[in-house]
Amino acid sequence: MKQINCAILGASGYTGAELVRLLEGHPTFVIKALTANRHAGKPMEEIFPHVSLANLPEMVRIEDVQWNNIQLVFCALPHATTQEVIKDLPEHLKIVDLSADFRIRDAAVYEEWYGKPHGAQHLQDFAVYGLVEHYREEIKKTNLVASPGCYPTSALLPLIPLLEEKLIDPSSIIIDAKTGVTGAGRSPKESSLFAEISEGMKAYGIGHHRHMAEIEQELSLAMGEDVTISFTPHLVPMNRGILSTIYVSTDHFVGDIRDALKKRYQSDTFVHVLDEGQVPETRYVRGVNHCVMSVFPDRHASRVIIVSVIDNLVKGASGQAIQAANLMFDLSEDDGLKGLPFFP
Amino acid sequence: MKQINCAILGASGYTGAELVRLLEGHPTFVIKALTANRHAGKPMEEIFPHVSLANLPEMVRIEDVQWNNIQLVFCALPHATTQEVIKDLPEHLKIVDLSADFRIRDAAVYEEWYGKPHGAQHLQDFAVYGLVEHYREEIKKTNLVASPGCYPTSALLPLIPLLEEKLIDPSSIIIDAKTGVTGAGRSPKESSLFAEISEGMKAYGIGHHRHMAEIEQELSLAMGEDVTISFTPHLVPMNRGILSTIYVSTDHFVGDIRDALKKRYQSDTFVHVLDEGQVPETRYVRGVNHCVMSVFPDRHASRVIIVSVIDNLVKGASGQAIQAANLMFDLSEDDGLKGLPFFP
Amino acid sequence: MKQINCAILGASGYTGAELVRLLEGHPTFVIKALTANRHAGKPMEEIFPHVSLANLPEMVRIEDVQWNNIQLVFCALPHATTQEVIKDLPEHLKIVDLSADFRIRDAAVYEEWYGKPHGAQHLQDFAVYGLVEHYREEIKKTNLVASPGCYPTSALLPLIPLLEEKLIDPSSIIIDAKTGVTGAGRSPKESSLFAEISEGMKAYGIGHHRHMAEIEQELSLAMGEDVTISFTPHLVPMNRGILSTIYVSTDHFVGDIRDALKKRYQSDTFVHVLDEGQVPETRYVRGVNHCVMSVFPDRHASRVIIVSVIDNLVKGASGQAIQAANLMFDLSEDDGLKGLPFFP
Amino acid sequence: MKQINCAILGASGYTGAELVRLLEGHPTFVIKALTANRHAGKPMEEIFPHVSLANLPEMVRIEDVQWNNIQLVFCALPHATTQEVIKDLPEHLKIVDLSADFRIRDAAVYEEWYGKPHGAQHLQDFAVYGLVEHYREEIKKTNLVASPGCYPTSALLPLIPLLEEKLIDPSSIIIDAKTGVTGAGRSPKESSLFAEISEGMKAYGIGHHRHMAEIEQELSLAMGEDVTISFTPHLVPMNRGILSTIYVSTDHFVGDIRDALKKRYQSDTFVHVLDEGQVPETRYVRGVNHCVMSVFPDRHASRVIIVSVIDNLVKGASGQAIQAANLMFDLSEDDGLKGLPFFP
Numbered sequence A, B, C, D: 001m002k003q004i005n006c007a008i009l010g011a012s013g014y015t016g017a018e019l020v021r022l023l024e025g026h027p028t029f030v031i032k033a034l035t036a037n038r039h040a041g042k043p044m045e046e047i048f049p050h051v052s053l054a055n056l057p058e059m060v061r062i063e064d065v066q067w068n069n070i071q072l073v074f075c076a077l078p079h080a081t082t083q084e085v086i087k088d089l090p091e092h093l094k095i096v097d098l099s100a101d102f103r104i105r106d107a108a109v110y111e112e113w114y115g116k117p118h119g120a121q122h123l124q125d126f127a128v129y130g131l132v133e134h135y136r137e138e139i140k141k142t143n144l145v146a147s148p149g150c151y152p153t154s155a156l157l158p159l160i161p162l163l164e165e166k167l168i169d170p171s172s173i174i175i176d177a178k179t180g181v182t183g184a185g186r187s188p189k190e191s192s193l194f195a196e197i198s199e200g201m202k203a204y205g206i207g208h209h210r211h212m213a214e215i216e217q218e219l220s221l222a223m224g225e226d227v228t229i230s231f232t233p234h235l236v237p238m239n240r241g242i243l244s245t246i247y248v249s250t251d252h253f254v255g256d257i258r259d260a261l262k263k264r265y266q267s268d269t270f271v272h273v274l275d276e277g278q279v280p281e282t283r284y285v286r287g288v289n290h291c292v293m294s295v296f297p298d299r300h301a302s303r304v305i306i307v308s309v310i311d312n313l314v315k316g317a318s319g320q321a322i323q324a325a326n327l328m329f330d331l332s333e334d335d336g337l338k339g340l341p342f343f344p
Helices: A014-023 A081-086 A107-114 A132-141 A150-164 A211-223 A254-264 A314-328 B014-023 B081-086 B107-114 B132-141 B150-164 B211-223 B254-264 B314-328 C014-023 C081-086 C107-114 C132-141 C150-164 C211-223 C254-264 C314-328 D014-023 D081-086 D107-114 D132-141 D150-164 D211-223 D254-264 D314-328
Strands: A004-009 A029-035 A072-075 A094-097 A144-146 A174-179 A230-235 A242-249 A271-273 A291-297 A303-310 B004-009 B029-035 B072-075 B094-097 B144-146 B174-179 B230-235 B242-249 B271-273 B291-297 B303-310 C004-009 C029-035 C072-075 C094-097 C144-146 C174-179 C230-235 C242-249 C271-273 C291-297 C303-310 D004-009 D029-035 D072-075 D094-097 D144-146 D174-179 D230-235 D242-249 D271-273 D291-297 D303-310
Touching: A004 A014, A014 A029, A014 A314, A072 A081, A072 A314, A081 A094, A094 A314, A107 A211, A132 A150, A132 A314, A144 A314, A150 A174, A150 A211, A150 A230, A150 A242, A150 A254, A150 A291, A150 A303, A150 A314, A174 B174, A174 B242, A211 A230, A230 B242, A230 B303, A242 B174, A242 B230, A254 A271, A254 A291, A254 A303, A303 A314, A303 B230, B004 B014, B014 B029, B014 B314, B072 B081, B072 B314, B081 B094, B094 B314, B107 B211, B132 B150, B132 B314, B144 B314, B150 B174, B150 B211, B150 B230, B150 B242, B150 B254, B150 B291, B150 B303, B150 B314, B211 B230, B254 B271, B254 B291, B254 B303, B303 B314, C004 C014, C014 C029, C014 C314, C072 C081, C072 C314, C081 C094, C094 C314, C107 C211, C132 C150, C132 C314, C144 C314, C150 C174, C150 C211, C150 C230, C150 C242, C150 C254, C150 C291, C150 C303, C150 C314, C174 D174, C174 D242, C211 C230, C230 D242, C230 D303, C242 D174, C242 D230, C254 C271, C254 C291, C254 C303, C303 C314, C303 D230, D004 D014, D014 D029, D014 D314, D072 D081, D072 D314, D081 D094, D094 D314, D107 D211, D132 D150, D132 D314, D144 D314, D150 D174, D150 D211, D150 D230, D150 D242, D150 D254, D150 D291, D150 D303, D150 D314, D211 D230, D254 D271, D254 D291, D254 D303, D303 D314
Parallel strands: A004 A029, A004 A072, A072 A094, A094 A144, A174 A230, A271 A291, B004 B029, B004 B072, B072 B094, B094 B144, B174 B230, B271 B291, C004 C029, C004 C072, C072 C094, C094 C144, C174 C230, C271 C291, D004 D029, D004 D072, D072 D094, D094 D144, D174 D230, D271 D291
Antiparallel strands: A174 A242, A242 A303, A291 A303, B174 B242, B242 B303, B291 B303, C174 C242, C242 C303, C291 C303, D174 D242, D242 D303, D291 D303
């Protein structure tokens, strides 16, 4: 059986560890290199003991990877670091970048939201946004995928088809999103301590979270005109999961909205539009690459409410990255992504 | 020092237990009767061991309470049960009802949302809605307070002043609310088990939660015309706390909205409007009778986002009930309600 | 490829759901029948929405299973119910029983701990205790496996070898065990509610938990004489995981104890004895069929401390059941049981 | 009414914040100074927003406190830092130190466990161990109280009386202790992140935790000879609470053990010995200064099991410190420490 060797850059974070967990069950991709500059020289199980059952290479510095033996790179480095690394990688590599660095097409918009000029704008033109359900053909042909953010994935999957078909008022979109804490990463911060997070919740980044740029870019492309959204992220005391509650104005029936989504995703493995009255919960997708959504009527006849759930570490990060990589190597889209959610 | 004897009807639920915790520190109210029909004859500590430090009367059946010794009743019975009980109570009693039974003024609206005719409509005319900050004078004069629901409290405190002053578009109101699990009560249900709740979240009652009737009633009164809202409640894996994220359209500046709220609540002990940029979290109010809110600009210039937090068991239930009872007996409004939040 | 059809009796509990999750990835076993008497006629996803991605048969009543199409039965019914069901099953079936019904060899001991005579004592002689690492050959030859309890598994794996080799004082054994809440099952009880479990812990069944009978039986067999233990189970606010802290007196060095365990389990896939100083945590085994243990010196030179962790739903229940079934059908012991732990 | 001004040194940690919460309800002690060197110049609510309801002085550096206005100091600084600070404080102050710095009487033992010589050994002779129930008279007369550690408090309260009365075998003591995460403090460490702590548990410091020195010192004093213990601490995913499960050998009946404890603590406000069969849980003491314990028979007739619970931040730290301070100023022992546990 064919084997494709891959490297994970940034193995010391939660998305890196989730890539390892998922790739261990992948029929074709084999992990041949792991990098973590601060931890170079250690086995990965020293920082993530749960991976000790796997037979993994030692973590090294990025400059010490033997690239000629690698065909595929998952880049799970922090934002801004990534562009500096990727621009120097050998050309034979196919790259899936999980950071935000190549998601924003417009250099000015990037600079506005990220506070400094892009460091590898020449590569941006080749980057394909890795929302597989909407960029499948482009992903198959590119060498650089910018894997979507977690919040954007949960919001774009329901909204893009509705804007493409002009079923909703683009100026009316309000996305009230809730995430588990792995979205904040593994770096030690007081605000991420168990005692600070458990038994409470909060909103943050109200009205100015960077994922807004990414969401608005893709919604504007779908609509064919500039779309501005309202977006409020919230932090919830759980490890995984994003639930986005989306409010939109429409002059269509709620059933028409639901049918449009059902039709759009009928042949997609990982997107599920529930029947009338069924309510998605984050536990339906814990540990798997699926997005589940449902459409509800509102007291206001001209408004509908859409609820969409994903696992932020899987469909919102590592799983979606593998889904895209499968396409880049002409594999079955769900290779390494089968199996049921983890519950309870 | 004056002593006022009180009874708690329905001591076996979380709001009953929270009444006991708060009243133990009250300078004037003394618990003289506890009822719990299923548990009559037991000490309360048998079902709530944490109250064993208090010197409490045994739980009895409602019909066995010696009413002539009681001046004040907190009624923490289930919805619909309450009206049957209250209509037969002696007339000398002052009553604060924590159920929904006397919150809805209009008999038809009550029947529409609660599925059957009201059983004590003749008392409804005397009932005063117990949102103290807005019904202070009426509460002082009544013998029957309908203490507000938890979600309504978190939403009405920011919205009523804005509608009264016509600062926002009443048709634009969207309330995305998140609650801890004590809101679901203590009855054993599969959906409330630890293993079902932890590590996940969900929306429920989308577009048709009973608290909508209560919120719309009070907003309509504030506005002077019928107001219809969008309201989505969510269940979060924590014990206490409600966080409501409220989206409204306005042609006023965000600073004007904030100033209006600050001015309206400047002399209220329990309502706090934060300065620009400060973000409320549920842990700011865990265990206390306070509501903290803040106003934020949105990417849409014509929209503002308001975040409001309370403890659903305190300001959303037992604390607010005591706050009203203090007024009914001409006591200081914060008697028994002092002290700092419990953190962590 | 060979296919073996199996039935899960009692699909509405957590161990039933975990069997489904694990069997979905099994190369040979295929689920052909699911029973849940209270829920007969429903799809399993109605009570466990997270399994909706699987293509499962509808749940039926036990008497409606088409047994001629089935070769393997996993019985996840409540204790005492099981024996009544199993005694009437067709003889061609291989059965793995996850209840306690066939774990106790001595009828008198069973009656003492379970409060009534055994209902199928004639089958008890054929039952093999399913602790694979110690009954491998017997399991291969039997048609009825009594799969071990969760606490016993975590305690017996470290203790049996030490007693067999007479390395520890059998009268000194103290097992202080801590479990996640799925061990209490899915039936709605006040004591299992989120609000009762979270933010607290407790001991229970102190000195008289039924798992003691099972542990003492197997330790006595290992020692060749009656062994009496001290055992205290505790409930911890997490979903999965058992951590047993075991105190034993010995006149051997701690290194000798560790070496004996390492040697005993060197060819076992699912048991891991850590090196000096390494500490097992329940998250190392969340979702997988592994047991990790470590041996520590104590301040008392004559005492050692052993810490052992498993996932109560996997190695402590559904995973171990599949491990035994693999042997009964001459499959690889880890079929369906590969993969990394789920973290975070 | 008399007012006693106090300072809290180290207000940025969890014990500092808990001192503030408790002292806000104290009838005599008034907080006049707060120190937090890293945060000097900020209001305390900037780092602990939940205290914003209190009227507190700004945090300053220790050297900037106006000592002549202060009578009482609570020192909640890190271990080792404390001795350097305390030795330079003015002599008129009464000091309650919550660190471990003055708990160990023997300089050699201190150095053995803390890795360096004590920096203020001359003060050690004046320090009284602040376990109020056993050092009440000494505390009344001293100016320096070394407030006990959390684990020691939970273990010493049940064990000291049993050793004083020679009811148990001192060589048999095994303390299996479980704590919530606030015991690890508020400094940002990867191991204290929500995603690392939730949904799992672990043992740590097995056989060599520093609290052993403190426990053994006090048990040896009680017994009149050297006592060596086995002690294993565990970390549990909850914020507060310690549950110690203690195994001891005895030739007395379990009822005698229980009676001895009941008699010893009959006039103590904060220690409760439960009746036969009653099981303590950490939630019985969440937020309060009480210790609840119970004694159980074991399968081994010669062994009994004792379970003891406290809130690590209250009776295990800030509450016990206030209890001692009350005695130092001849106040009622429970001033500022009344009220019921916080549940749920």
